[in-house]
Each structure stands twice: as C-alpha cells, then as structure tokens.
Amino acid sequence: MDFNLLETLCQIQATSGDENKIKQFVLNYVEGNAPNWRKTPKIIEGKGFQDNIMLVFGEPNTAYYAHIDSVGFTSRYQNQLITIGSPEAQKGDVLVGNDALGPIECNITIDAKGNTFHDFKRTIEAGTPLVYKPNFQQEAERITSPYLDNRLGVFVLLQLAKELENGVLVFSTYEEHGGGSVAYLGNYLLTKYDIHQSVIVDVTWVTDGIQLGLGPVVSLR
Template identity: 50%
Template sequence: MDLLRTLCQLAAPAGNEAPMTEFLLNYIAQQQSSWRVQPQVLAGEGFQDCIILVFGQPRTAVFAHIDSIGFTVRYGQQLVRIGGPQAETGYRLVGQDAQGAIDCTLTVDAKTGELGYEFTRLIERGTELTFYCDFRETDTTVQSCYLDNRLGVWNALRLAETLENGIIAFSCWEEHGGGSVAYLAKYIYEQYGVRQALISDITWVTEGVHPGEGVVISLRDSLIPRRAYVDRIRRIAQESGIPYQLEVEGSGGSDAKELQHGAQPWDWCFIGAPEDHVHSPDELVDKQDIASMLALYQVLMEKL
C-alpha cells in the first residue's frame, strides 16, 4: 500500500493535476521495464495533463481520473469548492502560496453555510487547498482522503504490470464536471478503433452495497450503460469466481458521462470498490474489495 499512500499524499485537485502527471510519468519510466509489456506513453501539450498508455493490440480502454476534490481561496477568508467535498468546521486543509506552506482549518458558517478558513495570515486568492492526508491502514481496511480516485489510479498502475493488450487513460477534471475524456475518447477511437471502456473509479457504500463483499459493477447511475455490454461483463465476472456486487443508483456520474455524450459509439461500465465517508478526509475502503477490483480488471482486459 506504499504506492497508494504516496498517491493519496500528492495534492492534485481538479485543474491542477500537473503534480500527479509528473509523478505518474516518472513512476512509469522507472517501473515499465519490469512490466510484461512496455507501453507506448502518450503525454504532453496535446493531451494537457492527461496520459495515455497503449499496450499491444488494444481492444478495451481503462479510464482513471487523477484529480481530486478540494477548495479554492476566494477573497478574504472565503473558500469555494472544487467538486463536491464534504465540509465540516475543523477539517485540516493544506496548500502552498508564494508566501509559503499553508496548514489551516476549514470553517463553515452555521447560519449561511459559507466556507472559510482560519490561518495566521491571509492566503493568496486562487490558492488551492486540499484535505490533510492522514493515511491509516489496518489488516482489513485503508482510510485516507482521496481514495476517490487515487485508488482507481493505483488499480490502473497495478493492472499495467501484467497488461498485454489494452489502453490505460489517466484523465483530468472529473470531480469538477469533466472535460478531458471527450478528446481522449476521440483520439483513442480514431487512432486505435477502441470503443469499449471500463471506468476505474470508486463508488459508495449504501444499503445495497456493502464493504468487504467485492468490487462493484454498476448497472446504472445518473447514466445508463448499454445492457448488452454490461451483461458480457457480468458473465465474465460470474465465470471468474471473483466476488462482486451489483449497484443500481439514480444519481452520481463519472468519466463515462463524456463517453455517453460523445460522437463515438463507446460502450462503458463503471467498476470500482465501494467506499464509506465519501468525499471526506476519512474515506474508508475494505482491502478485500481492492483485491477483487484489481483481479476483475485483469480478467476483463484479457477476455473482453
């Protein structure tokens, strides 16, 4: 879990993913010689802060967003949300501006709900603040801020170790409305003819989805994937014997939104471990669900 801890500690809120991109490119350069197949690495200005890894003869693409939720300093001591973070007075926030390191406290006005911060000085406007990372690991669980979606990124990096044919796309902005998957999907479809996708992201523990009972295959959220594609995935999962759960939700979304609304005929399915304490500093995931997530991705990328 050392890699996951490192990913969770890296500040990269939506719009400022560059530190994560730099880390990933360095990690890939250092590790890929030990991978089963060395991928073609596509990155740079044409892809903004996104990265595409192409392995062998790809049939399916995995999308994992590298951004997180957070806050932006507005005027005075005001904050505005990046994405949809939980906000409670007392949460510890960290960041950096031209005057130095920042370690401050979130405040929530009891009457208006307005967000602010307490610190020894004013923080420069436009500065991003993220949850302080308190990474906690037990025999059975991992708890930290930003498991959504550092765990999805971790899953993709571990998948890369044995992947022979496929694409891994690291996307940006997912937590704040998306914006990168549209051009990534267009490029992948036009260059490689790939139009099957798996969304490597983290979902919610609910009354119907329980920690420790396996990775979640989402049948729908605010979007509805194509039934024929999801049924193929369910058959492969059933035959594999890997523990999994089925999710049905009426809200929530993911990078799949841009695949669904795009001009290319993409099939997609959201598959990820469920977490408790969503979008808080204390996101909690069961290690059994992490293991089944990686195992199912390995099987699906081979058989789809």
C-alpha cells in the first residue's frame, strides 16, 4: 500500500480548535478523487458545522468517524507553553509553527517545577499553536510518526471512500481538547438519516494485551 497520503496528512498542522488546514486538504482531496470512486458522496460542511466534514454515500445506515485534530501546544507569555490535549512533553522535543512574524522551530524546555517553555530566539505571539515537527519513518512492517493519532484514521476513511456505496464518513474536530464534536454530529445524522450505528476509527496504545502486527483492535466499549 502507498502511504504517501498518510505521510502528507501527518505533516499538516491542525491542533484542536485550529483544524482548518486539514479540513481544506480533505475537501480538496475529495474534489480531486471522488470522480474515480464507486459512488460520489454528498458533502456536508460549512455554516453550523465548524470544521467538521461529512461525506454521505448512497442510503447510509452506518457512520464512520475519524477526528482530524491533534494535540500540541499554545504559546503563552514569557515563553511558556500551554498544552492542547494531553501531549507528553519531553525536554528537547522539537516544535514547529507560524505566527505573523514568520516560521517557528524551537525546542521544549522544562523547569524544576515542571512548567513547559520554548527556547525560540524571539517572542512567539501569544496564542500561536505549535505542533511536533514531522518525522515520518516507514520500515518494512512499521510506521512511526507524530500524529498517527489520528491521521491514520483519516487515511483509513479516505481509503474506504473509494469503495463505499452506503454510509457516512465523518471527519470530526476537537476530540483531543474539549470532548469532541461527535455528539452533535451523531444527533444530526440520527435526525437526518436515521443512523443508529457507528464505527469510530482511531488508534490505541500498545499494552500487555495489545501487540503490534496482530491486526485491528476492536474496543469493547
């Protein structure tokens, strides 16, 4: 399988609340590729839906969800960083972003009290989102990269779009920070299309009971 699309998705900066770039990427991808799919979907997005996208195929009875946002950081005063979601900040981690003065690449520093800062050579405008620097690595049977959570889910939905005849693909927002948009999107799909079943396409941890390379994980809850 060609994972160039997944690599591109992992490079897009889109923290929770700042998903517009990846939304536009998905919309452009659909516009460019839908003519070659088995069915052309109806696109639902825009006013009232924030940066969420729903692709409706045929007569749907199942919705498939993947969140498009990621964890990251917001710049604060005195070089301090505020987490977006729950990233596990480590000293020396490289962050990137942009503010009105130009591109940013900096390292995380952590003081004795556990507060997180950046070491950029100038002040970063307060409120600027920062993300982990892309570092996509593909081996024979393994891919490692920042933001596989959940660009992998987005990738899977875009693969499913090629063959799907009846269903809804939902690209949802702010899952990492604030609870997500799935509740009101699900209510919309229930009211509009009478959809009562859903599949959430996301990633999970490797644990004592979950090992890499043994196939998909189906959650019991």
